[in-house]
Amino acid sequence: MTSTMHTRTCPLCEAMCGLDVTVEDERVTLIRPNRRDVWSKGFICPKGTVLGHLHEDPDRLRAPMVRDGDTWREVSWEEAFERCETLLRAVLDEHGKDAVTTYIGNPTAHNFSLSRYVPAFIAISGLSQIYSAGTVDQWPKNVTSLLMYGGMWTFPIPDVGRTQYLVVMGANPHASQGSLLAHPDLVGEIERIRDRGGKTVVVDPRRTGTAERADEWVPIVPGTDAAFLLAIAHVLFEEDLVDLGDVAGIVDGVDLVRDLAAGFSPEDVATLCRVPAATIRRIARELAVTEAGTVYGRIGLCNQEFGTLASWLVDVVNVLTGNFDRPGGTMFAKSIAWSLTSLPNPEHENGVEFGRWRSRVRGAPEVLGQVPVSCLAEEIATPGDGQLRALVTVAGNPVISAPDSQHLDAALPLLDCMISIDNYLNETTRHAHVILPGLSALEQPHYDEMIWSWATRSAGKYSPALFPRTDRPHEWEILLRLAAMIAGMPASPDDARAIDDGFFAALVAMKCAEEGSPIAGQNPDDIVAEYSTGGPERFLDFAIRIGPWGDAYRANPDGLTLRSFEAAPDGIDMGPLVPRVREVVTTPNGHINLAPAHVTGDIPRLRERLERATDDGLVLVSRRHVRSNNSWMHNVRVLVKGKDRCTLLVHPDDAERIGLRNGGHAKVVSEAGSLVAPVEVSDEMMRGVVSLPHGWGHDRPGVRLSVAAEHAGVNNNHLAPGDFVDVPSGNAAVNGIPVEVAPA
Ligand SMILES: Nc1nc2c(c(=O)[nH]1)N[C@H]1C(S)=C(S)[C@@H](COP(=O)(O)OP(=O)(O)OC[C@H]3O[C@@H](n4cnc5c(=O)[nH]c(N)nc54)[C@H](O)[C@@H]3O)O[C@H]1N2
Ligand SMILES: Nc1nc2c(c(=O)[nH]1)N[C@H]1C(S)=C(S)[C@@H](COP(=O)(O)OP(=O)(O)OC[C@H]3O[C@@H](n4cnc5c(=O)[nH]c(N)nc54)[C@H](O)[C@@H]3O)O[C@H]1N2
Ligand code: SF4
Ligand SMILES: [Mo]
Numbered sequence: 001m002t003s004t005m006h007t008r009t010c011p012l013c014e015a016m017c018g019l020d021v022t023v024e025d026e027r028v029t030l031i032r033p034n035r036r037d038v039w040s041k042g043f044i045c046p047k048g049t050v051l052g053h054l055h056e057d058p059d060r061l062r063a064p065m066v067r068d069g070d071t072w073r074e075v076s077w078e079e080a081f082e083r084c085e086t087l088l089r090a091v092l093d094e095h096g097k098d099a100v101t102t103y104i105g106n107p108t109a110h111n112f113s114l115s116r117y118v119p120a121f122i123a124i125s126g127l128s129q130i131y132s133a134g135t136v137d138q139w140p141k142n143v144t145s146l147l148m149y150g151g152m153w154t155f156p157i158p159d160v161g162r163t164q165y166l167v168v169m170g171a172n173p174h175a176s177q178g179s180l181l182a183h184p185d186l187v188g189e190i191e192r193i194r195d196r197g198g199k200t201v202v203v204d205p206r207r208t209g210t211a212e213r214a215d216e217w218v219p220i221v222p223g224t225d226a227a228f229l230l231a232i233a234h235v236l237f238e239e240d241l242v243d244l245g246d247v248a249g250i251v252d253g254v255d256l257v258r259d260l261a262a263g264f265s266p267e268d269v270a271t272l273c274r275v276p277a278a279t280i281r282r283i284a285r286e287l288a289v290t291e292a293g294t295v296y297g298r299i300g301l302c303n304q305e306f307g308t309l310a311s312w313l314v315d316v317v318n319v320l321t322g323n324f325d326r327p328g329g330t331m332f333a334k335s336i337a338w339s340l341t342s343l344p345n346p347e348h349e350n351g352v353e354f355g356r357w358r359s360r361v362r363g364a365p366e367v368l369g370q371v372p373v374s375c376l377a378e379e380i381a382t383p384g385d386g387q388l389r390a391l392v393t394v395a396g397n398p399v400i401s402a403p404d405s406q407h408l409d410a411a412l413p414l415l416d417c418m419i420s421i422d423n424y425l426n427e428t429t430r431h432a433h434v435i436l437p438g439l440s441a442l443e444q445p446h447y448d449e450m451i452w453s454w455a456t457r458s459a460g461k462y463s464p465a466l467f468p469r470t471d472r473p474h475e476w477e478i479l480l481r482l483a484a485m486i487a488g489m490p491a492s493p494d495d496a497r498a499i500d501d502g503f504f505a506a507l508v509a510m511k512c513a514e515e516g517s518p519i520a521g522q523n524p525d526d527i528v529a530e531y532s533t534g535g536p537e538r539f540l541d542f543a544i545r546i547g548p549w550g551d552a553y554r555a556n557p558d559g560l561t562l563r564s565f566e567a568a569p570d571g572i573d574m575g576p577l578v579p580r581v582r583e584v585v586t587t588p589n590g591h592i593n594l595a596p597a598h599v600t601g602d603i604p605r606l607r608e609r610l611e612r613a614t615d616d617g618l619v620l621v622s623r624r625h626v627r628s629n630n631s632w633m634h635n636v637r638v639l640v641k642g643k644d645r646c647t648l649l650v651h652p653d654d655a656e657r658i659g660l661r662n663g664g665h666a667k668v669v670s671e672a673g674s675l676v677a678p679v680e681v682s683d684e685m686m687r688g689v690v691s692l693p694h695g696w697g698h699d700r701p702g703v704r705l706s707v708a709a710e711h712a713g714v715n716n717n718h719l720a721p722g723d724f725v726d727v728p729s730g731n732a733a734v735n736g737i738p739v740e741v742a743p744a
Contacts, residue, residue: 002025003022004022004024005020005023006020006021007019007569008463009446009447009448009463009571010051011441011448012633015043015045015178015183015185015186016039016182016184016448016452016461017040017044018033018040018041018461019032019044019048020032020033021051021052021442021466027052028055029052031050031052033048034570038571039461040184041184043184043188047639049638053637054633054636055443059425059705059706060423060440061425063075064435064437065080065425065434066079066083067433070702080436083433084419084485085485087390087416087417087434088486090416091389091416091417095387097127097128097486098128098129099386100127100388100389101129101131101379101388102121102122102125102131102391102392103373103376103398104122104133104394104396105132105393105394105395105398105401106133106395108396110448111444112445113444113474113476114421114475114479115448116449116476116539117480120503121394121482124480124484124487124503125482125483125486127486129371132396133396134370135371135730135732136403136732136734137303138731139307139367139368139729139731140302140311140726140731141155141311142729143368144308144311144315144596146368147599148315148593148596149587151584152341152368153341153450153453155454156330157180157181157330157454157456158294158330159292159330159331160193160294160456161189163198163329164290164291164293165200165286165287166190166200166201166293167295169203169204169225169295169296169310170297170298170300170301170302171296171298171301172206172208172210172623172624173210174213175208175209175623179299181296181298181456182452183456187209187210190210191213199215199290200215202214202217202218203218203220203275204217205220205221205222205689206621206685206689207685208623220274220686221689221736222304222619222735222736223304223305223736224269224272225297225306226309226310227264227606227610228275229295229313229317230261230264230606231261231264231268231269231273232280232283232313232317233316233317233320234261234262234264234265234266235281236284236288236320237262239284239285241284244319244322244324245322245324245325246322246324246325246581247319247581247592250581250585250590251319251591252595253595253596254320256600260595260603265277266280269610274686287317287321288321292323292327292328293328294323294329295318297311297314303622303734304726304733305609305733306605307726307733308599308726308728309603309606312596316594324592327576327577327579331577331580332581333452333453333455333458333577334580335455335460336452336547336548336572337447337452337543337547338542338543339450339543344586351588352598354367354368354598354728355367358371359375360379360382360384360385360386361378361379362375362378364725366730372722372730373398373403374403374722374723376402377407378407380415381410389416390417390418390419391418391419392482393418393421393429393432394479395422396428397427397630397631397632398428399412399426399427399428399431400426400427400631400717403720403721403732403734404718404720404722405720407722412428413431415431417433419433419482420432420435421435421475421479421482422435422436422437422438424632424704424705425702425704425705426705427697427700427703430703436478438478439475440467443465443468443469444465445463445537446462446463447460447463447565449543457576457577458576459571460544460565460572461565462540462565462569463569473493474535476536477493477496477535481496483499484499497534501528504531504534504538505524507539508527509524512527518545518546518555519553530553541561544560544561545559545561545562547560549574560572598728602727616688617738618654618689619688619738619739620668620690620719620735620738620739621689621736622716622734623649623692624693624694627639627640627645628645630694631696634705634707634708634713635705635706637707640710645713646714647678647679648677648678648680648691648692649682649684649685649692650680650685651682651683651686652681652682654687654741655681659742660741663678665678665744666679667741667743668692668740669719669740670719670720670738671738672718672720673718673719677692677714690739694716694717696714696715696716697714697715698711699712717734719739724737
């Protein structure tokens with residue numbers, strides 16, 4: 001028996017943990033934390049140990065599948081692409097490109113090919129309508145970051161490794177390990193903050209695992225964080241605690257924020273938020289006087305009724321307390337590898353506009369080129385001009401993850417053409433005509449594209465493919481072939497390679513022509529000529545070499561290239577974050593726009609909500625668990641074994657009032673639908689709030705997930721009304737849904 005050891009980075013979440021993988025006779029026999037990893041230093045979670053299970057999962061698709069009626073058959077790659085071409089061609093010929101759309105799912109951000117080539121897929125195919133998991137995730141942050149800093153992916157992050165005072169709002173890193181914030185062992189950092197003499201406060205309707213470890217838990221009514229944060233700002237102004245620190249001089253709109261906050265005193269919002277005014281005042285003072293403090297807000301702040309206001313106010317408070325762009329405060333990361341997301345969007349050249357078009361059926365305004373994903377079902381199902389007839393899903397499972405998902409489940413069978421790039425036959429892809437599977441995480445190289453651009457250190461790690469494959473296309477090739485088909489171009493494997501070459505040459509030419517670029521003035525042909533093969537490795541090498549520490553194609557001979565990372569399997573670390581706001585902010589005048597009109601225009605809606613503060617019905621929020629990953633890892637037996645995790649958490653007082661008992665069942669009804677779930681009575685919930693995890697409901701017929709089917713659970717998005725959105729961004733409000741609960 002031959003046994004080999006391989007060093008890799010886990011691609012499953014933003015913690016990017018280093019793994020030591022033992023392989024015996026082509027099988028993974030052990031995965032252990034890599035203590036030598038310059039970034040994670042030995043931290044992992046239970047999911048990191050199951051990459052071998054995922055790779056070997058008999059249900060994972062390895063060959064393309066074509067559906068005829070109810071029967072699936074495995075086909076050759078060429079037959080699968082021919083079927084795609086036939087189906088797409090029929091729609092394009094009869095209805096044009098506007099009848100074709102795509103849905104981009106979450107693993108795109110974590111996959112070596114998809115993260116770099118989905119943008120190319122969208123650009124080359126020329127699709128006018130795009131849907132994504134982004135509108136059930138971070139769209140509010142994209143909106144505020146674009147308006148405040150000039151780039152929709154320019155996210156400031158809490159410098160948790162050096163902070164003295166951390167406020168966590170609507171995030172549970174104990175389960176999720178950090179989101180739009182990469183930091184190894186984020187929850188362990190809470191202990192280290194305490195060791196440094198600092199403090200962590202968790203603001204959340206649930207006393208989560210993170211709150212358990214923190215110094216203070218502040219329960220809050222879902223959807224009211226914007227009022228809470230405005231009251232913090234109110235105190236900062238009222239008590240003369242505003243001090244912009246290092247960013248003074250490049251912040252516009254402070255006076256406007258002062259005026260807006262004036263109407264939201266802690267006493268005004270206390271009833272709505274159910275947070276005592278004294279607590280709000282104290283947190284404001286503590287934030288203002290600590291040497292370095294930071295507020296971190298995530299999915300609970302985005303996926304809610306006032307997602308844009310709440311996300312914006314997190315940044316506002318960080319600026320007003322002088323914690324912006326300083327160590328231990330809120331900073332901009334500096335990634336070793338340049339990322340596509342830093343490219344300026346030509347659409348915003350002459351200012352940012354929203355609502356340039358509206359969705360056909362409900363008239364939802366586009367925001368950053370997308371309308372809410374809950375529109376997809378009606379755009380497919382409603383006859384008329386502009387009806388969607390073809391859909392390409394890329395690493396997404398919207399039949400589980402989108403609000404009002406039962407409508408999407410019913411609409412997908414109406415499509416003339418549905419193609420899914422996905423590794424499983426699941427709740428969504430069962431409706432596809434063709435499924436094109438990608439490679440497993442161990443069959444492809446890895447280097448996170450975007451995630452390092454919100455990491456708390458300037459580091460990087462490259463993992464070569466552990467089980468390299470030459471007999472199957474990589475997802476970037478699949479994407480480019482489909483893009484070519486939609487664009488009406490030739491779409492053979494050679495054509496895909498030619499498109500890749502063209503895409504790369506264009507990028508190189510652009511960077512050589514860009515003023516201030518590390519390769520400005522170099523001859524693009526010389527750079528292109530360095531490569532004999534294409535794909536994401538070439539792209540990555542380029543991104544490293546034009547990055548801040550890159551060799552700039554020998555202009556900086558000691559600089560980094562992909563080879564440097566190949567020679568350093570435990571990673572390369574260029575140090576902690578450094579203040580760099582002046583180089584990052586790309587608004588027209590180079591200033592931070594602290595009070596963008598599109599955002600502040602939503603305050604009257606919040607004011608109205610404040611006036612309805614007495615409503616005392618139950619509301620539903622979502623949650624995550626460390627052994628689960630959105631909807632797609634429930635097929636790994638070691639992760640789903642043990643007690644049922646898809647339960648309705650209910651506070652003991654609510655349970656008693658309603659007549660629910662621990663272990664019994666409850667019927668949960670919302671405006672959108674109803675379901676029955678097992679009850680878990682727990683005082684970790686605040687009164688009046690119940691919680692269900694998202695990502696479950698694997699009991700649909702025709703799904704090929706044998707383990708997940710045994711632990712099906714219920715889909716909480718059947719309760720999420722599709723039109724319950726954060727207005728300025730269109731992002732889904734899957735938290736704070738009014739529900740009625742009764743014993744079942
Ligand atoms: N109620 C509620 N709903 C939510 C949320 C919530 O908190 N509450 N959270 C929202 C958030 S933040 C997100 S990001 C979305 C997620 O929404 P989605 O992205 O739609 O859902 P996932 O469950 O991540 O589905 C991932 C899909 O990708 C496939 N897959 C996995 N790995 C690969 C790969 O390497 N290549 C390919 N081609 N396919 C792969 C899986 O089989 C699965 O079909 O859900 C959102 N929905
Ligand atoms: N193990 C695991 N890790 C994951 C994922 C996973 O599914 N499993 N998903 C990944 C993805 S796609 C994402 S986007 C991230 C998300 O990462 P996080 O943002 O940390 O998401 P959650 O763990 O769902 O924590 C959200 C918290 O918000 C709270 N909350 C709900 N509504 C409100 C509200 O109105 N106000 C406040 N203050 N709090 C509220 C909930 O009670 C919950 O504790 O996690 C990523 N990491
Ligand atoms: S926390 Fe777990 S899932 Fe996330 S990168 Fe680390 S091992 Fe992987
Ligand atoms: Mo997400």
